[in-house]
Amino acid sequence: MGCFEFLKITMFVFNGIIFLAGAAILGVGIWVKVDSGSVLNFLGKIEDAPTELSQILNVGYLLIAIGLLLLVIGFLGCCGAMKESKCMLLLFFIIVLLVFIAQVAGAVVILVFRPLAEELIQKLRTAAVKNIKKDYGKNQDITGLWNTMMTGLHCCGFHNSSDFVDSPYYVDHNMQLPPQCCTDLTPFCNQSIADSGKINPGCFQKIWDLINSNTLVIVGVALGIAVLEICAMVVSMILYCRIKSMSA
Known part of the structure; x- marks a missing residue:
């Protein structure tokens, strides 16, 4: 098995996992929105609760958005690698790059608005x-x-x-x-x-103690995701360049 075929299979397996994870998160998000009535009923019983607390219901929308995004990324990665589609691989690279930038921006926002x-x-x-x-x-x-x-x-x-x-x-x-x-x-x-x-x-x-005791784990997971995103972008560009040279 050549290096090119190995990268294709790796890309397919990795993005297949992303696709399944996206489907699971999308399902959870839809379930949260369907069952949001019970959450609203409970929040309505809390007197003088801060208005920002109602924003907890937006987690359903967030999960749906994340699930759809992962579905798209997984689909583009799998099909782009197996069908050797330059367009899909380029779209995959652009979306993952935008997600990576958004994560960095989100970290900055959290620090600023703490x-x-x-x-x-x-x-x-x-x-x-x-x-x-x-x-x-x-x-x-x-x-x-x-x-x-x-x-x-x-x-x-x-x-x-x-x-x-x-x-x-x-x-x-x-x-x-x-x-x-x-x-x-x-x-x-x-x-x-x-x-x-x-x-x-x-x-x-x-x-608060639970969060502090797991800070290293949270940071480690975040860094791990960032490294995976960088690796995915590198592999997608390698495949893109190789496919482009083969079709030239």
């Missing part, structure tokens, strides 16, 4: 704490959502256990915190032992 993200988080904190104090223990949907999050992350409230003080649950259960707030060794706890280490930390802190 203060705005912190401001949004602060607004979300205020709304979440008010939501707990008003509805936790009274509204079944709100209570169930927080219980699921606290059980999964082993956390308590948005900021800490004080978020539950004066909530319907706290009042109705003799000033006790939800059992999800207590460590495994303390099935019943209250705010008086907040500094004893027997109460789980806030959910926001757990999520």
